[in-house]
Amino acid sequence: MNFVSSAEGLPTKILVELERKLESAVGDDPFISEACTPLLKGGKRLRPILFLISSRAGGSSSYEKLLPLAAAIELIHTASLVHDDILDASKVRRGVSTANAKYGAQVAVLIGDYLFAKAFEFVANGHYGDEVSAILSRLVKNLCIGEIKQDLSLFTIPTLGEYYERIALKTAIFLSSCCRLGALTAGLERSMIEALSSYGMSLGLAFQITDDLLDFFGDEALTGKKLGGDLKSGVITLPILRALGSEELRSIVTREGISDGEVERAIELVRASDALMYCRRRAEAHVEAARLVLPTMIDPTVSKVLEQAAAFIVDRSW
Amino acid sequence: MNFVSSAEGLPTKILVELERKLESAVGDDPFISEACTPLLKGGKRLRPILFLISSRAGGSSSYEKLLPLAAAIELIHTASLVHDDILDASKVRRGVSTANAKYGAQVAVLIGDYLFAKAFEFVANGHYGDEVSAILSRLVKNLCIGEIKQDLSLFTIPTLGEYYERIALKTAIFLSSCCRLGALTAGLERSMIEALSSYGMSLGLAFQITDDLLDFFGDEALTGKKLGGDLKSGVITLPILRALGSEELRSIVTREGISDGEVERAIELVRASDALMYCRRRAEAHVEAARLVLPTMIDPTVSKVLEQAAAFIVDRSW
Numbered sequence: 001m002n003f004v005s006s007a008e009g010l011p012t013k014i015l016v017e018l019e020r021k022l023e024s025a026v027g028d029d030p031f032i033s034e035a036c037t038p039l040l041k042g043g044k045r046l047r048p049i050l051f052l053i054s055s056r057a058g059g060s061s062s063y064e065k066l067l068p069l070a071a072a073i074e075l076i077h078t079a080s081l082v083h084d085d086i087l088d089a090s091k092v093r094r095g096v097s098t099a100n101a102k103y104g105a106q107v108a109v110l111i112g113d114y115l116f117a118k119a120f121e122f123v124a125n126g127h128y129g130d131e132v133s134a135i136l137s138r139l140v141k142n143l144c145i146g147e148i149k150q151d152l153s154l155f156t157i158p159t160l161g162e163y164y165e166r167i168a169l170k171t172a173i174f175l176s177s178c179c180r181l182g183a184l185t186a187g188l189e190r191s192m193i194e195a196l197s198s199y200g201m202s203l204g205l206a207f208q209i210t211d212d213l214l215d216f217f218g219d220e221a222l223t224g225k226k227l228g229g230d231l232k233s234g235v236i237t238l239p240i241l242r243a244l245g246s247e248e249l250r251s252i253v254t255r256e257g258i259s260d261g262e263v264e265r266a267i268e269l270v271r272a273s274d275a276l277m278y279c280r281r282r283a284e285a286h287v288e289a290a291r292l293v294l295p296t297m298i299d300p301t302v303s304k305v306l307e308q309a310a311a312f313i314v315d316r317s318w
Numbered sequence: 319m320n321f322v323s324s325a326e327g328l329p330t331k332i333l334v335e336l337e338r339k340l341e342s343a344v345g346d347d348p349f350i351s352e353a354c355t356p357l358l359k360g361g362k363r364l365r366p367i368l369f370l371i372s373s374r375a376g377g378s379s380s381y382e383k384l385l386p387l388a389a390a391i392e393l394i395h396t397a398s399l400v401h402d403d404i405l406d407a408s409k410v411r412r413g414v415s416t417a418n419a420k421y422g423a424q425v426a427v428l429i430g431d432y433l434f435a436k437a438f439e440f441v442a443n444g445h446y447g448d449e450v451s452a453i454l455s456r457l458v459k460n461l462c463i464g465e466i467k468q469d470l471s472l473f474t475i476p477t478l479g480e481y482y483e484r485i486a487l488k489t490a491i492f493l494s495s496c497c498r499l500g501a502l503t504a505g506l507e508r509s510m511i512e513a514l515s516s517y518g519m520s521l522g523l524a525f526q527i528t529d530d531l532l533d534f535f536g537d538e539a540l541t542g543k544k545l546g547g548d549l550k551s552g553v554i555t556l557p558i559l560r561a562l563g564s565e566e567l568r569s570i571v572t573r574e575g576i577s578d579g580e581v582e583r584a585i586e587l588v589r590a591s592d593a594l595m596y597c598r599r600r601a602e603a604h605v606e607a608a609r610l611v612l613p614t615m616i617d618p619t620v621s622k623v624l625e626q627a628a629a630f631i632v633d634r635s636w
Binding site for chain 2: 028029031032080083086103104105106107109110111112113114116117118120121123124125127130131132133134136137138140141143144145147148149151152
C-alpha cells in the first residue's frame with residue numbers, strides 16, 4: 001500500500017518503525033487508544049514518506065531522529081481527516097468506520113484535537129527547533145483556510161484561480177511542507193530546501209488534481225470511496241470545470257440536494273467530455289515541473305525515488 | 319471584567335497589549351478575522367493573566383517577550399470553547415453568537431483548529447524552547463480527554479473521584495500549566511515552578527467547583543448563561559452529587575431529554591439541599607491549599623496578587 005515501499009529510497013525497517021511510533025502516539029489513554037488505532041491504520045503514508053525521502057536528499061540521515069516528526073506529520077493529516085469527516089458525515093474512511101459515525105460529532109472533534117496536540121508534543125520532544133514547529137503550525141492554518149474556503153463556496157463554480165488556490169491550501173502546501181521539513185531537518189542548504197519545497201508543491205497540485213479525477217474515473221473497490229462524492233457534497237473540481245460546456249451539468253452541480261440519479265448523470269457528462277485528458281495533461285505538467293526542479297546536486301538515488309514518486313502520483317488508481 | 323485588572327500585580331499596559339496581540343492573531347485572512355474577532359472579545363483572560371503574574375514571581379520580567387505565549391494560552395482556551403460549543407449547540411458565548419450558530423458545525427471545527435494552530439505558531443515564533451511547547455501540547459491532550467470522558471458519561475452519576483478527575487483534566491491542569499509556564503519562562507528554580515503549578519492546580523479545582531455552583535446559584539445576567547445548562551445537557555456536577563439524597567433529583571438528572579420544567583425542579587431540589595454550603599466549603603479548602611503552597615520566597619507583591627486571585631475565584635458571581 002505504501003507508494004514507494006518498493007523503491008530503494010527507504011529501508012522497509014523505517015516504515016515498520018513509523019507504524020510503531022504511530023501506535024505509541026495513542027497509547028496514553030485507553031479510550032483514545034481504542035478510538036484512534038483503527039483511524040491510523042491503512043493510510044498511504046504519502047506525507048511522512050515524502051518527508052523521510054527528502055531528508056535523504058543530501059545523503060544518508062539518522063532515521064531515529066526523524067521518526068517523531070514523520071509520525072507527527074501523519075498525525076496531523078489524520079486529525080484533519082477526522083475533522084473533515086464530521087460534516088461530510090462520512091461513514092467510512094480507509095476502510096473503517098469514521099470517528100464521527102462511531103462516537104458522534106462532538107467526540108470526533110475532540111479526537112481530532114487530541115491527534116493535533118499529540119503531533120505537536122512529538123515535535124516538542126523531538127527537539128527540532130522552532131522553525132519546524134512554525135512550518136507545521138502554518139500548514140495547519142493553511143489547511144483550515146483551504147477547507148473553510150471550500151465549505152463556504154459549496155455548489156458555486158470557482159474560477160480556475162480559485163480552484164488552484166483551494167488545492168494549494170488543502171493539499172499542495174502540506175506536501176511541500178513535508179519536503180521542506182525533510183530538507184530542513186537534514187541540514188541542507190537553503191537553495192536545496194527551496195528546490196525540494198517547490199518539488200513538493202508541484203507534486204501536491206498533481207496529486208490533488210488526480211484525486212479529483214478519481215472521483216469521476218476511479219475504481220470504487222480500490223479508492224474505497226463512492227464515485228461522485230465531491231460533487232454530491234457541492235465541491236466543484238477541475239473535471240467539472242472542464243465539462244461545463246454542458247448546461248445540464250452546470251444546473252446539476254450548482255443545486256443543493258443532488259439526487260443519486262443526478263450524480264450518475266453528472267458523472268456520465270464529465271466522462272463524455274474531454275475532462276479526463278485535460279486534467280491528466282495538467283497533472284502531468286505539474287509532475288514534469290516537479291521533476292525539473294529537482295536539483296541536480298541531490299543524491300541520485302533519492303532523486304530517482306522522487307521522480308518515481310511523482311510519476312506514480314498521476315498514474316495511481318486509488 | 320479582568321479578574322485582577324485592579325490589582326497592583328500587572329500594569330494595565332500589558333493587558334491592552336494582550337488584546338492587541340489577540341487581534342493580530344486572526345489578521346492573516348479576511349474570513350478568519352471576521353469570524354474570530356468577536357469570539358476573542360469579552361473573555362476574562364484568567365489564563366493568560368495567571369501566566370503573566372506567575373512570570374513575575376521571581377521579580378520583574380520582560381512582558382514583550384511573554385506576550386506571544388500569553389496570547390497563545392488565550393487562543394488555546396478560545397479554540398477549546400469554539401469546539402465545545404459545537405455539539406452543545408450553544409448559540410451564545412461571551413455575549414456573542416457562537417461560531418457554530420453563525421457558520422455551522424464544520425466551519426466551527428476549522429475555526430477552532432485554526433486558533434489552535436495559530437497558538438502553536440506564536441509559541442514557535444516566540445522561541446520559548448521545547449518544554450513550553452510540550453506543556454501546551456499536554457494540556458490540550460488533557461483537555462480533550464477530560465471533555466471526552468464527560469461526553470461519554472452524560473446522564474451518568476460519577477463517583478466523587480471521577481468528578482475530580484474530570485475537572486482536573488478539563489480545568490485545573492490548564493490553570494496549573496499557566497502558572498508553570500509563567501514560572502518556567504521567568505527562569506525560576508524547579509522548586510518554585512512546582513509550587514506555582516500546585517497553586518494553579520488547587521486554584522483550578524476551586525474555580526471549576528465554583529463554576530459548577532454558578533449553574534444552580536448564579537445570576538444569569540452576570541454569567542450570561544442560562545441556569546441548569548449543565549444538567550440539561552447531562553453533565554452531573556458536584557452540587558447534584560451532594561443533593562442526590564433526593565430520589566426525584568436522581569431520576570431527573572439521569573434521563574436524557576430533560577424538560578424545562580424538570581430543569582427548574584432540579585434547580586429547586588439542589589437549592590433546597592446543603593449543596594451550596596458544601597461546595598463552597600470544598601472550593602474554599604482548595605483556595606486555602608492554593609494559598610498555603612505559595613512559597614514564601616516569591617516576590618511579596620506577586621504573592622499578594624495570587625492570594626487575592628484565589629479568594630476572588632470563589633467569591634465571583636460570574
